[in-house]
Amino acid sequence: VTSAAPARELLDGCAAITESAIAAGCRFFAGYPMSPFTGLLENMSRRLPQVGGHCLNAESEIEAVNMALGAAAAGARAATGSCGQGLALMQEAIAELALNELPMVIVNMARNQQDYFQATRGGGWGDYRTITLAPKDVPEAVEHTQLLFHLADRYRAPVILYGDPFIAQTHVSVDVTARDLGPLPAKDWALDGSTGGTGHSRQIWTWAMGKVTDPGPGPDGHWRAIAAKFDDIARTEARSESYCIEGAETVVVAFGSAALFVEHVVDELRADGYPIGLFRPVTLWPFAGAELAAATRKARRVLVFELNAGQMLDDVRQFVHDRDTVRFIGGVSIHGSGLSFGPLLDVAPIRSRILEAAA
Amino acid sequence: VRNEVVITGIGGQGIQLMAKTLALAATRSGLQAMLASEFGGEMRGGPSQASVVTDDHQLRALPILPSASSAIVMHHKHSDFALDRLEPGGLALVNSSVADPAAVRDAEVIAVPALDVARAAGAPNAGGFVMLGAYVMVRQIVSVAALGSAMRELVPPYRAQHISANLRALEAGAAQMVPA
Numbered sequence: 001v002t003s004a005a006p007a008r009e010l011l012d013g014c015a016a017i018t019e020s021a022i023a024a025g026c027r028f029f030a031g032y033p034m035s036p037f038t039g040l041l042e043n044m045s046r047r048l049p050q051v052g053g054h055c056l057n058a059e060s061e062i063e064a065v066n067m068a069l070g071a072a073a074a075g076a077r078a079a080t081g082s083c084g085q086g087l088a089l090m091q092e093a094i095a096e097l098a099l100n101e102l103p104m105v106i107v108n109m110a111r112n113q114q115d116y117f118q119a120t121r122g123g124g125w126g127d128y129r130t131i132t133l134a135p136k137d138v139p140e141a142v143e144h145t146q147l148l149f150h151l152a153d154r155y156r157a158p159v160i161l162y163g164d165p166f167i168a169q170t171h172v173s174v175d176v177t178a179r180d181l182g183p184l185p186a187k188d189w190a191l192d193g194s195t196g197g198t199g200h201s202r203q204i205w206t207w208a209m210g211k212v213t214d215p216g217p218g219p220d221g222h223w224r225a226i227a228a229k230f231d232d233i234a235r236t237e238a239r240s241e242s243y244c245i246e247g248a249e250t251v252v253v254a255f256g257s258a259a260l261f262v263e264h265v266v267d268e269l270r271a272d273g274y275p276i277g278l279f280r281p282v283t284l285w286p287f288a289g290a291e292l293a294a295a296t297r298k299a300r301r302v303l304v305f306e307l308n309a310g311q312m313l314d315d316v317r318q319f320v321h322d323r324d325t326v327r328f329i330g331g332v333s334i335h336g337s338g339l340s341f342g343p344l345l346d347v348a349p350i351r352s353r354i355l356e357a358a359a
Numbered sequence: 360v361r362n363e364v365v366i367t368g369i370g371g372q373g374i375q376l377m378a379k380t381l382a383l384a385a386t387r388s389g390l391q392a393m394l395a396s397e398f399g400g401e402m403r404g405g406p407s408q409a410s411v412v413t414d415d416h417q418l419r420a421l422p423i424l425p426s427a428s429s430a431i432v433m434h435h436k437h438s439d440f441a442l443d444r445l446e447p448g449g450l451a452l453v454n455s456s457v458a459d460p461a462a463v464r465d466a467e468v469i470a471v472p473a474l475d476v477a478r479a480a481g482a483p484n485a486g487g488f489v490m491l492g493a494y495v496m497v498r499q500i501v502s503v504a505a506l507g508s509a510m511r512e513l514v515p516p517y518r519a520q521h522i523s524a525n526l527r528a529l530e531a532g533a534a535q536m537v538p539a
Contacts, residue, residue, distance in 0.1 A: 008386055008391070009386065010379075010382055010383045010386040010392060010394070137419075166395070166422040169395070169396065170393060170394065170395045170422045171379070171382055171392070171393070171394035171395075171396075172391075172392065172393050172394075172418070173382075173385075173386040173390070173391045173392045173393075173418075257422070260421060261421060261423075264421055264425065337400075345423070346423050346425070347421065347423075347425035348425065
């Protein structure tokens with residue numbers, strides 16, 4: 001290997017996300033094995049000690065997320081993860097992170113796309129949401145990982161990377177370099193022990209009551225401020241991608257790996273003369289509603305393709321100008337193992353569902 | 360130039376190591392590569408398949424290929440996916456020590472008696488590397504030397520005793536494609 005050799009390495013998604021997280025400064029990870037998330041835990045456990053970080057194999061997902069919560073409260077760039085079934089167990093802690101205003105990256109290495117409601121609505125208590133990025137392939141997952149650590153710190157909130165078995169296991173030649181995403185506020189809120197014994201110790205509490213001598217805003221003021229913060233995020237952090245939208249009579253809406261397959265079908269159908277395009281929400285929350293409305297305003301039909309019984313469909317219906325143009329062409333499709341996508345995530349069935357709906 | 364290959368066989372034949380070797384050799388040679396695998400939970404004998412796409416510029420490829428310009432058939436069992444998606448007239452390199460090349464239709468079929476060649480090379484476990492050596496002589500994606508370096512990098516320390524046999528198998532496979 002000479003110095004002129006490319007910097008790209010052949011990595012699977014779990015290894016690539018690990019390298020990207022380390023490049024972003026992640027130094028604490030805790031998790032509990034669950035396929036297809038296990039590869040990420042294995043990579044973190046191998047790599048973090050090499051850079052002075054810590055990785056713990058917890059006894060459950062609940063323990064893992066709370067370990068990471070503790071590390072985040074102490075100011076570390078911390079992360080955890082699982083697949084959607086494990087994130088179900090973590091919901092209480094995710095709400096606590098949001099209400100405590102603690103940054104955390106949660107990698108949902110999902111088994112399919114039935115986690116959309118969980119990611120975008122959440123199952124914990126309070127007026128919070130989780131910024132959720134859904135990469136379409138491994139190189140984008142590398143970018144999203146660094147962006148998520150930045151957003152988590154900027155907004156002091158838990159954020160989600162929504163992966164899947166293809167993101168986890170596909171090997172690609174990638175170049176993982178640290179990206180400069182701009183300055184961040186100092187973590188002067190972190191429990192670093194520096195003010196212990198002074199009477200001015202720091203406190204992180206979902207109720208923000210403060211102390212007798214130093215009262216906080218309390219639940220009313222604190223929870224209003226949190227709701228206002230998530231309103232602000234909803235206005236500024238929505239990301240999406242429009243593909244071949246110009247002149248499209250049919251617009252397909254899809255996210256994650258499914259969008260990669262739809263993109264291929266759009267190329268095929270455009271080559272055959274069909275006026276068709278793709279709208280891809282990159283952030284599942286905040287949902288790019290205004291962009292979707294603009295991309296579909298002139299479309300005769302809006303087809304929603306997702307590997308579930310129709311979850312993103314709710315968001316699409318909220319924002320498309322004429323709801324009667326929206327048709328669902330996705331569905332539940334699970335691999336025989338239960339651990340991955342079923343046969344619907346393939347070019348031929350997607351193409352035939354689009355043509356059937358457009359006929 | 361874009362190249363797609365689906366490698367198909369059964370668990371234990373080295374399908375996954377072949378695919379990783381090809382994808383790593385391509386990456387080290389300055390190409391972009393994508394490798395998507397699917398295999399059963401069985402230690403031996405279950406379905407094992409991998410798709411490798413390489414390109415010399417920005418690569419966009421699906422983890423489940425809609426079609427492929429070539430296939431390496433190590434075993435007839437579980438080979439439906441690879442053969443169904445092989446483009447008409449595409450290249451099918453068939454391990455004729457196990458699978459029947461005549462069963463592959465509508466393709467440019469090249470039979471390589473991989474196990475016989477491997478045995479003759481003193482590398483009876485390395486039939487997959489015979490096929491890989493032969494494949495790159497036909498498709499010219501990477502050099503046989505690049506495959507050898509990638510294989511050395513991938514073989515774990517506790518399997519290092521197989522490296523020289525693997526290298527002999529790669530060379531023997533490549534020699535199959537050189538006109539006598």
